[in-house]
Amino acid sequence: MTTATHSPDSTPELMLRLGAQAKTAAAQMAQASAAQKNQALRSLARLLRSNVDALAVHNAQDIERAQAAGLAAPMVDRLRLTPQVLETCAQGCEQLAVMPDIIGEIMGMKQQPSGIRVGQMRVPIGVFGMIYESRPNVTIEAASLSIKSGNACILRGGSEALASNQALAALVVQALEEAGLPAHGVQLVPTTDRAAVGALITMPQFVDVIIPRGGKGLIERISAEAKVPVIKHLDGNCHTYVDDPCDLDMAVTVTDNAKTQKYSPCNASESLLVARGVAADFLPRIGAVFAAKGVEMRVCPASKALLASVPGATLADATEDDWSAEYLAPIISIKVVDGLEAAIAHINRYSSGHTEAILTRDHLHAQRFLREVDSSSVMVNASTRFADGFEYGLGAEIGISTDKFHARGPVGIEGLTSLKYVVLGEGQVRR
Amino acid sequence: MTTATHSPDSTPELMLRLGAQAKTAAAQMAQASAAQKNQALRSLARLLRSNVDALAVHNAQDIERAQAAGLAAPMVDRLRLTPQVLETCAQGCEQLAVMPDIIGEIMGMKQQPSGIRVGQMRVPIGVFGMIYESRPNVTIEAASLSIKSGNACILRGGSEALASNQALAALVVQALEEAGLPAHGVQLVPTTDRAAVGALITMPQFVDVIIPRGGKGLIERISAEAKVPVIKHLDGNCHTYVDDPCDLDMAVTVTDNAKTQKYSPCNASESLLVARGVAADFLPRIGAVFAAKGVEMRVCPASKALLASVPGATLADATEDDWSAEYLAPIISIKVVDGLEAAIAHINRYSSGHTEAILTRDHLHAQRFLREVDSSSVMVNASTRFADGFEYGLGAEIGISTDKFHARGPVGIEGLTSLKYVVLGEGQVRR
Numbered sequence: 001m002t003t004a005t006h007s008p009d010s011t012p013e014l015m016l017r018l019g020a021q022a023k024t025a026a027a028q029m030a031q032a033s034a035a036q037k038n039q040a041l042r043s044l045a046r047l048l049r050s051n052v053d054a055l056a057v058h059n060a061q062d063i064e065r066a067q068a069a070g071l072a073a074p075m076v077d078r079l080r081l082t083p084q085v086l087e088t089c090a091q092g093c094e095q096l097a098v099m100p101d102i103i104g105e106i107m108g109m110k111q112q113p114s115g116i117r118v119g120q121m122r123v124p125i126g127v128f129g130m131i132y133e134s135r136p137n138v139t140i141e142a143a144s145l146s147i148k149s150g151n152a153c154i155l156r157g158g159s160e161a162l163a164s165n166q167a168l169a170a171l172v173v174q175a176l177e178e179a180g181l182p183a184h185g186v187q188l189v190p191t192t193d194r195a196a197v198g199a200l201i202t203m204p205q206f207v208d209v210i211i212p213r214g215g216k217g218l219i220e221r222i223s224a225e226a227k228v229p230v231i232k233h234l235d236g237n238c239h240t241y242v243d244d245p246c247d248l249d250m251a252v253t254v255t256d257n258a259k260t261q262k263y264s265p266c267n268a269s270e271s272l273l274v275a276r277g278v279a280a281d282f283l284p285r286i287g288a289v290f291a292a293k294g295v296e297m298r299v300c301p302a303s304k305a306l307l308a309s310v311p312g313a314t315l316a317d318a319t320e321d322d323w324s325a326e327y328l329a330p331i332i333s334i335k336v337v338d339g340l341e342a343a344i345a346h347i348n349r350y351s352s353g354h355t356e357a358i359l360t361r362d363h364l365h366a367q368r369f370l371r372e373v374d375s376s377s378v379m380v381n382a383s384t385r386f387a388d389g390f391e392y393g394l395g396a397e398i399g400i401s402t403d404k405f406h407a408r409g410p411v412g413i414e415g416l417t418s419l420k421y422v423v424l425g426e427g428q429v430r431r
Numbered sequence: 432m433t434t435a436t437h438s439p440d441s442t443p444e445l446m447l448r449l450g451a452q453a454k455t456a457a458a459q460m461a462q463a464s465a466a467q468k469n470q471a472l473r474s475l476a477r478l479l480r481s482n483v484d485a486l487a488v489h490n491a492q493d494i495e496r497a498q499a500a501g502l503a504a505p506m507v508d509r510l511r512l513t514p515q516v517l518e519t520c521a522q523g524c525e526q527l528a529v530m531p532d533i534i535g536e537i538m539g540m541k542q543q544p545s546g547i548r549v550g551q552m553r554v555p556i557g558v559f560g561m562i563y564e565s566r567p568n569v570t571i572e573a574a575s576l577s578i579k580s581g582n583a584c585i586l587r588g589g590s591e592a593l594a595s596n597q598a599l600a601a602l603v604v605q606a607l608e609e610a611g612l613p614a615h616g617v618q619l620v621p622t623t624d625r626a627a628v629g630a631l632i633t634m635p636q637f638v639d640v641i642i643p644r645g646g647k648g649l650i651e652r653i654s655a656e657a658k659v660p661v662i663k664h665l666d667g668n669c670h671t672y673v674d675d676p677c678d679l680d681m682a683v684t685v686t687d688n689a690k691t692q693k694y695s696p697c698n699a700s701e702s703l704l705v706a707r708g709v710a711a712d713f714l715p716r717i718g719a720v721f722a723a724k725g726v727e728m729r730v731c732p733a734s735k736a737l738l739a740s741v742p743g744a745t746l747a748d749a750t751e752d753d754w755s756a757e758y759l760a761p762i763i764s765i766k767v768v769d770g771l772e773a774a775i776a777h778i779n780r781y782s783s784g785h786t787e788a789i790l791t792r793d794h795l796h797a798q799r800f801l802r803e804v805d806s807s808s809v810m811v812n813a814s815t816r817f818a819d820g821f822e823y824g825l826g827a828e829i830g831i832s833t834d835k836f837h838a839r840g841p842v843g844i845e846g847l848t849s850l851k852y853v854v855l856g857e858g859q860v861r862r
Contacts, residue, residue, distance in 0.1 A: 027803075027805075030805075031802065031803060032659035036686070104802060112737040112823065113546045114817065114822060116810075116817055118823045118824060121802070123802075125835055126805075126835065128694050159666050174726070208835055208836070209836060216695075229660065229836040247858070253858060253860060254858055254860055255859035256860075258860075259859055291656075343571070348458070359858075370463075371462070371535060371855055374458075374461075374554075374557075375851065376852060377851065377852040377853075377854060378851060378852070378854070379547075379853075379854035379855075380854070380856065381857055382547050382854050382855070382856030382859050382860075383859065383860045383861050384698075385857075385860070385861035386545065386547055386854055386859070387852070387854075391543060391549075391861070392543065392548070392852065392854075393543050393547060393549060398589055403584075403637070404477070404556055404557065405556070405660040405836075405849070406660075406836050406837040408851055409850075409851060409852040412854070418835040418836070418839050419809060419839060419840075420806065420807055420808065420809060420839055420840060421809070421818070421823065421841070422809055422810075423807075423809070423811070423817055423818075424810075424812070424813070424814050425810065425811065425812045425813030426681075426812055427678070427684060427685055427790075427812050428689055428813050428817070429684055429685055429689075429813075429816070430692050430814050431813045
């Protein structure tokens with residue numbers, strides 16, 4: 001029996017080697033044909049389905065270790081690679097495979113007064129580094145987006161999911177090789193040494209952008225220490241504003257969905273603003289819905305007065321901190337505002353810039369809200385829960401950017417690309 | 432007589448005040464109508480023309496001080512606000528005024544399976560900080576781009592141009608106010624204290640992006656210390672590759688232009704690669720042109736053999752450093768390569784990623800060069816000197832980005848904007 005041995009690299013040496021390999025692979029990935037990339041994605045889908053049992057064995061190691069370490073049950077659940085989770089991953093790969101290839105697309109080609117024609121070609125960014133926590137299916141999401149976008153990537157998953165991630169990464173390598181693509185196109189960091197993260201975010205010679213997915217603390221630390229650009233996904237303090245005039249049946253349905261369809265996602269509404277003119281009609285109705293679902297309401301004095309008589313309502317006085325809070329829980333802050341201007345001002349002051357919705361019948365109010373609210377997604381008459389790469393038709397999502405620089409909002413393939421200028425001439429010179 | 436006094440702010444206090452004012456102004460600039468912004472640009476053009484004499488008085492102070500300080504004549508020349516320089520600035524403002532306003536444009540609106548319609552709206556970045564050196568006309572270029580793009584900006588010009596810049600900034604403020612726009616939309620840092628730069632690049636709460644224009648040392652220092660994204664313009668080691676087959680008359684004309692039309696711009700070619708198959712015909716011809724213009728040639732052995740007999744040629748053996756050099760001077764490195772693959776490999780190894788041109792008759796070679804060369808501008812049969820915002824039809828240019836992130840190549844109005852998602856529904860909820 002042979003025992004697999006690790007290379008004797010120290011972690012910094014290991015990361016430099018991964019970086020150099022990624023950079024070499026990136027040049028090949030950038031030149032890959034659409035057919036090759038799509039073949040790799042379809043192979044990956046097939047391998048995920050045909051290895052459900054083998055993956056379960058590796059996954060069980062992670063789960064046993066997590067349970068032995070006393071990880072909370074919801075955290076253990078996030079580790080599970082169930083057949084359903086794997087089928088979703090496989091379908092995601094197949095969906096990407098049928099999407100058009102945007103790499104090499106040339107747009108906006110226009111002739112200039114000098115006679116040269118100038119346009120822009122969409123090209124991969126190069127190498128991205130992804131740092132994420134427990135859920136191992138993120139390995140497949142990141143790998144498939146990397147393949148489709150013609151980038152190379154270095155993936156650093158959570159240490160508690162290492163066995164699962166290594167098993168998944170081996171399938172990715174097999175899929176790449178079946179399609180004639182470089183095995184180093186997608187690399188998983190094979191160590192749980194925390195120094196790997198520090199190295200990954202400080203190799204500008206090899207890594208073009210870092211995408212962290214995880215808690216706010218992780219992302220702030222990475223942003224502070226990175227020597228390359230970071231696509232940041234900070235908190236989602238999303239607002240739903242019920243305007244005057246508004247269809248109140250619709251407003252109840254949409255506000256309910258925005259808060260309660262799921263409590264943990266970043267695009268769930270954490271704060272409800274209600275125009276004074278509709279508050280007396282609207283608040284008791286939505287309050288009854290929240291009361292029935294056990295949603296605690298952190299209320300301003302005006303909303304308190306209107307909600308006090310709702311049977312079973314859990315009310316608390318909102319503090320200044322509530323207006324900025326991302327609860328990710330059955331809690332919502334509620335405030336009565338004078339109208340559109342006050343709502344926009346409140347949002348632009350307290351929001352994290354993720355997603356905000358106005359529910360209104362007034363066209364001018366809708367237009368002003370879209371234009372003036374400074375968030376990555378602005379919505380009219382829709383649930384904030386729609387802020388998502390799949391719902392937006394991006395095919396997949398590598399994260400949601402709350403930055404304004406480069407990519408903003410759900411980041412799909414396009415966010416992993418860059419535009420270079422293409423100039424076509426017939427011997428023109430500058431005068 | 433009253434003596435103008437500075438506020439008692441320390442530099443850090445001053446910068447925080449400018450930052451807070453910029454952020455407030457940015458919200459107003461973002462909402463400004465196209466008509467207001469264009470009126471401000473036309474007012475600025477008028478004010479520049481009607482204040483030629485007054486500006487000359489302020490400019491003379493800077494020039495006298497620079498001459499007294501023993502500044503070299505070319506540096507002093509860069510400070511001069513001649514009537515011609517001012518007329519060019521005025522025309523630039525007028526050109527921007529007639530360009531379409533891209534702020535608020537909504538693109539790609541498509542219905543998704545849930546029924547919501549999703550598109551993206553172009554919005555200003557917010558506040559940009561610009562750090563630049565001697566030429567005071569950059570003050571007007573930056574101010575006019577800021578106005579058109581609906582951003583606010585904080586400008587930090589060279590200390591040697593402070594009097595000129597303050598006089599120009601006063602006209603910008605007047606133009607903003609004539610159009611009903613906030614006076615703090617464009618602010619010039621009124622101190623030469625170097626601590627102002629350190630403060631400007633570390634105020635993420637107020638400043639969204641920093642654009643440095645100047646030497647490589649300045650830009651590297653700013654990139655290393657900034658706490659906000661930087662649009663970097665590092666060096667321009669641009670290549671012209673003469674392919675086989677190629678129209679050699681065209682190649683001589685374009686190569687000559689790329690190197691000698693001006694020596695100092697970043698888009699001048701610093702390195703010439705020649706396919707072996709055309710080298711014996713081409714190199715003596717371009718060598719004679721360079722010899723006649725006093726351009727020193729740093730040559731590989733193969734090109735040395737072909738250039739040795741050119742009368743008056745100044746030849747030197749190229750060192751490894753020459754392949755990476757940005758001379759900004761009458762010097763060019765020359766290498767004979769086996770063909771397209773070798774040219775692309777050389778460029779991707781040594782180039783600074785600014786601009787590269789292939790001169791060819793071969794369609795497949797042209798396509799591969801465009802796709803595989805990893806630079807911000809890639810050209811076929813045109814002079815690298817065209818890599819410029821005006822020549823590309825951007826209306827103006829705030830800089831040339833050698834980064835891949837956010838903006839790449841010449842950066843015009845679009846590079847100062849961001850896209851936010853817009854979602855339109857009729858009460859849809861997430862299932």
